[in-house]
Amino acid sequence: MKRMSGLLVIVLAMFAVVLTGCQKNEAKEDRAEADIAWQMIAPEKMKTVLENDDPADYQIIDIQPEADYAKGHLPNSISVPAYPVDTEKLEKLVVDNADQFKDGDNPIYVVCPGGGGGAKRTVSLLIDEGIDESRLFIVENGAKKWPYKDDQKLWVTE
Numbered sequence: 001m002k003r004m005s006g007l008l009v010i011v012l013a014m015f016a017v018v019l020t021g022c023q024k025n026e027a028k029e030d031r032a033e034a035d036i037a038w039q040m041i042a043p044e045k046m047k048t049v050l051e052n053d054d055p056a057d058y059q060i061i062d063i064q065p066e067a068d069y070a071k072g073h074l075p076n077s078i079s080v081p082a083y084p085v086d087t088e089k090l091e092k093l094v095v096d097n098a099d100q101f102k103d104g105d106n107p108i109y110v111v112c113p114g115g116g117g118g119a120k121r122t123v124s125l126l127i128d129e130g131i132d133e134s135r136l137f138i139v140e141n142g143a144k145k146w147p148y149k150d151d152q153k154l155w156v157t158e
Contacts, residue, residue, distance in 0.1 A: 031085070031124035032117035041109060041137045043147050049109070050075060050154055059101055062111045063094070063122055064143055070158045072149060074111060074139075077156075083112050085121035094122050098129035108135050115142035 041049075049058060060077035062069055069079045078100070082093040101108050108131065112118035119138040127133050139146075148154035 030117070030121075032120040034120070034124045036120070036124060036127065036133065038120060038123065039134075039137045040115075040140045042140050043145075046074070046109065046139050047148055047154060049107075058107045058109065060109045060111060061097075061101065061122065062143070063118055064111070064113055068113060068143065072146075072155050072157045073143065074109075074146070075153065075156050077111060080122075082122065083118045085118045085125070091121070091125055094125045095129060098126055098131065101126065102129070102131055105132070105135060107137055109137050109139055111139045111143050113142050113144050115140050115145070 055076040060074050062073045062077040062079050063083045063085065064073065064079070064081065065083055066079065066081045068083075069081060073079070078097075080094060080097045082090040085091060085094060108126070110119045110122050110126075112122070115138060119142070123133075123136045123138060126136060146155060
């Protein structure tokens with residue numbers, strides 16, 4: 001009987017290890033690591049877009065938190081305060097706003113605080129929502145390192 005109890009404990013322990021291992025394998029993959037041909041746009045090129053193109057010919061999604069967006073953002077940008085886009089709630093915010101970017105074939109520029117993971121996660125979600133990958137660009141270095149903050153035509157504060 002004692003031997004049977006010991007065997008039962010071992011079997012239950014092995015079962016627990018298998019279940020725990022399965023849960024780890026089911027961990028959510030980071031969208032920033034998705035196999036996407038990320039398109040980056042340098043600040044200098046984005047400056048040219050802002051200075052020369054009609055705002056009707058492109059869209060800018062700014063995912064900075066609301067307080068950061070109020071401190072400064074690119075002109076004509078649409079605030080979708082979802083940064084860092086790493087929870088279901090923040091992902092849902094991007095998805096819920098995706099419809100306003102679906103129409104047309106104009107470029108869409110994504111701005112996040114640092115130009116990295118948050119922007120990549122946003123791009124990944126927008127692709128999942130049916131927006132053509134070729135339209136999506138990430139502004140390199142993000143809002144925090146935007147080099148044209150002294151120019152009111154290139155940086156808006158509230």
